[in-house]
Amino acid sequence: MKGGWKGRVLRVDLSNRSVNVLDISHYIPHYIGGKGFATKVAWDFLDGDVAEYDPENLLVFMTGPLTGTLAPTSGRGLICSVSPRVYPKPWYTRSNVGGFWAPELKYAGYDGLIVTGRSENPVYLFIRDGDVSLHDARDLWGTGTIATQRILKEIHGPKAQVLCIGPAGENRVRFSTIQHNLSNAAGQTGFGGVMGSKNLKAVVIRGSGGVEIADPPRFLDRCLYTEELVRNGPNIYHMVSPKMSSPDKMVCSAACPCNCEAFARKNFTAKFGPGRLTMLDHCMYPMHGWDRTEYKRQEAPEYRTEGVPPLGDCLDVQYCVEDLGLSIWDFYNFYPWFEVFVRNGIVSVGDLALDIEEPSFWFDFFHRIARREGVCDIFAEGVRRSADRLPDLGVSPEHFDELRKIAIFQQPGYGFPAHRDGRSAESQPSPLWMFSMLHWAFDTRDPMSSHHQTSFLEFIFPPHHGFMNPVADVSREKMNRTYERLLGMKDVLDEGFEPMEEKVRFAIWHQHRSCIKDSLLLCDWIFPRTFASYESQAGIDGADELSGDIDLEAKLFSPATGVEMDSEDLERCGERIYNLERALHIRNYGRNRRTDESIEWLFELPEKSDGTKLDKPLFDRIVDLYYDCRGWPGGRPSEDTLRRLGMNDVLRALYG
Amino acid sequence: MAKEGLENARVPKTKRSGRIVIHGERCWGCSLCELACSLYHEGLCNPSFSRISVRKDFLELSFKPDLCIQCAWPSCYYECPAGAILIDERTGARYIDPDRCTGCGRCAGVCPLMPDAEVIRYRESGGKRTYFKCDLCRERNEGPLCVAVCPRNALEYDAKEV
Numbered sequence: 001m002k003g004g005w006k007g008r009v010l011r012v013d014l015s016n017r018s019v020n021v022l023d024i025s026h027y028i029p030h031y032i033g034g035k036g037f038a039t040k041v042a043w044d045f046l047d048g049d050v051a052e053y054d055p056e057n058l059l060v061f062m063t064g065p066l067t068g069t070l071a072p073t074s075g076r077g078l079i080c081s082v083s084p085r086v087y088p089k090p091w092y093t094r095s096n097v098g099g100f101w102a103p104e105l106k107y108a109g110y111d112g113l114i115v116t117g118r119s120e121n122p123v124y125l126f127i128r129d130g131d132v133s134l135h136d137a138r139d140l141w142g143t144g145t146i147a148t149q150r151i152l153k154e155i156h157g158p159k160a161q162v163l164c165i166g167p168a169g170e171n172r173v174r175f176s177t178i179q180h181n182l183s184n185a186a187g188q189t190g191f192g193g194v195m196g197s198k199n200l201k202a203v204v205i206r207g208s209g210g211v212e213i214a215d216p217p218r219f220l221d222r223c224l225y226t227e228e229l230v231r232n233g234p235n236i237y238h239m240v241s242p243k244m245s246s247p248d249k250m251v252c253s254a255a256c257p258c259n260c261e262a263f264a265r266k267n268f269t270a271k272f273g274p275g276r277l278t279m280l281d282h283c284m285y286p287m288h289g290w291d292r293t294e295y296k297r298q299e300a301p302e303y304r305t306e307g308v309p310p311l312g313d314c315l316d317v318q319y320c321v322e323d324l325g326l327s328i329w330d331f332y333n334f335y336p337w338f339e340v341f342v343r344n345g346i347v348s349v350g351d352l353a354l355d356i357e358e359p360s361f362w363f364d365f366f367h368r369i370a371r372r373e374g375v376c377d378i379f380a381e382g383v384r385r386s387a388d389r390l391p392d393l394g395v396s397p398e399h400f401d402e403l404r405k406i407a408i409f410q411q412p413g414y415g416f417p418a419h420r421d422g423r424s425a426e427s428q429p430s431p432l433w434m435f436s437m438l439h440w441a442f443d444t445r446d447p448m449s450s451h452h453q454t455s456f457l458e459f460i461f462p463p464h465h466g467f468m469n470p471v472a473d474v475s476r477e478k479m480n481r482t483y484e485r486l487l488g489m490k491d492v493l494d495e496g497f498e499p500m501e502e503k504v505r506f507a508i509w510h511q512h513r514s515c516i517k518d519s520l521l522l523c524d525w526i527f528p529r530t531f532a533s534y535e536s537q538a539g540i541d542g543a544d545e546l547s548g549d550i551d552l553e554a555k556l557f558s559p560a561t562g563v564e565m566d567s568e569d570l571e572r573c574g575e576r577i578y579n580l581e582r583a584l585h586i587r588n589y590g591r592n593r594r595t596d597e598s599i600e601w602l603f604e605l606p607e608k609s610d611g612t613k614l615d616k617p618l619f620d621r622i623v624d625l626y627y628d629c630r631g632w633p634g635g636r637p638s639e640d641t642l643r644r645l646g647m648n649d650v651l652r653a654l655y656g
Numbered sequence: 657m658a659k660e661g662l663e664n665a666r667v668p669k670t671k672r673s674g675r676i677v678i679h680g681e682r683c684w685g686c687s688l689c690e691l692a693c694s695l696y697h698e699g700l701c702n703p704s705f706s707r708i709s710v711r712k713d714f715l716e717l718s719f720k721p722d723l724c725i726q727c728a729w730p731s732c733y734y735e736c737p738a739g740a741i742l743i744d745e746r747t748g749a750r751y752i753d754p755d756r757c758t759g760c761g762r763c764a765g766v767c768p769l770m771p772d773a774e775v776i777r778y779r780e781s782g783g784k785r786t787y788f789k790c791d792l793c794r795e796r797n798e799g800p801l802c803v804a805v806c807p808r809n810a811l812e813y814d815a816k817e818v
Binding site (some may be wrong): 068069070072075099100107146149150153158181209210211212213220223224227231250251253254255256258259 | 696
């Protein structure tokens, strides 16, 4: 072990307040790190009958071999556990979180942290290198995430990194977050509730060590080379981008050099917030009149007007949501759902008056959710579960059908919200939503967060072309030529379902790449770097194809760790990780073809932009082909597949 | 004694240094400078071993890079009892020779920026402290690495005084 990894994971049992260090050097390098290590930890230590709020549930914080290094965008980390969000029955999944905590954990000397058990009283965990201690957190219980972080930094110094929960996590809201800094969070998976169930208010990390690099000069060269390629920002729709970003841009995570749309710091006058906020800026639009497909980039200048911008109120709502430790994304599910209530003349539910156009309503609503007050005790279960309890909400039966339909539509797969998947809220032309469908069918959560590279492709096609500026103008043919050159796959972006096998293999390639990226760990917006960056549209027009460098991950991995691997080797690791996750879900939750098919209905709806749709026979054909390509007869990794991937322990568990 | 020390200085006292100018308002706190610096000088990524350090407050979104300003009249250079602070011929950088450093900490004590700005730091090994500070990457022909790696142009190398 020359560089990158620490080979050690810290294990804390809150029930008996014990701390020990787990040697995971045998995971290296087959499972890379991050998602790979976390899934292996779950494979080794998580039983299938462990429920989300059981003390036995594992809360795993994991880093990758590149975490804490200079590798561009390597500042992220992964949190894994049995997710309270998953519907109908919680299972194990992951959440990728940015910020500065993951490098700090590495500097403290660990690849990861596993928390189990349940403390009798609220505590917080303080890790200072080898010194690990639990501290009384009764005084912090009930405190918002921002104040909690301030207090803990006051105690442990400004360089300490804090992950914490707000009142929402304490009260086990199913969409509560583990919050870090202003806007970094394990958002979708409801892990805040898992932390709350363990009576763990916060994890405070301070590390004084570093990350060893096997070949510093070569690694430094590769990092500088990578930075040059990725500086323009997210792939594809930022193919053309000015070198310098506007002054209000900022980064979400350590080691990020990218000009990114996602995070901006705004100076504005706000009533509650610090007057500055980081955010997904386009996610503010709904408060301005809900229309997810039509919100326009042109509205952006409103941010920059003098005085109090009209968005100030909306930003305050976002600030309050983050302070309470809730996922902002559920706002976009509750809003359209409540719209249906209002449209049907239901102006109040229990003690809640539905003045949904008023920011003050949302303040009140989220505060009550976080504390599970009155009828919000039910809404704290999330849109999908609330829809099962319409009688308890006092809604009359004639509205049940529509309200259920819209709720399921908002959170269509495994209880997770849809996002850039076509159909539900936005259009995504053929064949792009076929890739979304394949990701949804085999993932353990909403796949978008790990597969931006397929979702982003939509920005080059109508109707989304030009939705984000500046955006490249690229023909389908040129994109096809690029993929043919990079992957040897022909016509993958042609409309319709053919060539079907190429398209299935294209989705699989992205799934493996997603595992690599989630394991190293790198940013999903930036990797894999399938397309090159251009200074201007003329550069794109003059190029025959637009290949970027898909070997970047390997180029960074090898000199950092001293383990020489090329892209093909890494993809094999990615495949191993994908198969391990599948095997875990088969062993623990009986995952099978029926589970995979549970998302099919969504893709039977006609696609918004071009009317294409799936029917059952076609869906079955695609799934059959997918299983064939993967070596998963009947949805189960075959003995040959597991043997080929060197997963003998899994082989024994699945086949005896 | 002090006067004699000045006359015996290894380079004329008028030798000016290049300087890294900090545009603090552009900094977004990514830490790339710290990681590049420690990797280049120490062979590992560790912000605690970086010559540049950024005070970051992600709750207030305020970021302040701290770096040696290579004083025209460097107290550290004049005051070091071991003569461990040298002046680089090419860049003018005031740098610490780790072999001569006795770890007394006088340089950090007299530095006008310390202790608010952590521009002179030390590492400990085998019970011995060795101080280190920015040397403008004096052996790197392309100039200081932190300047090259900063995505925001928040650091700028000004060599005109050399």
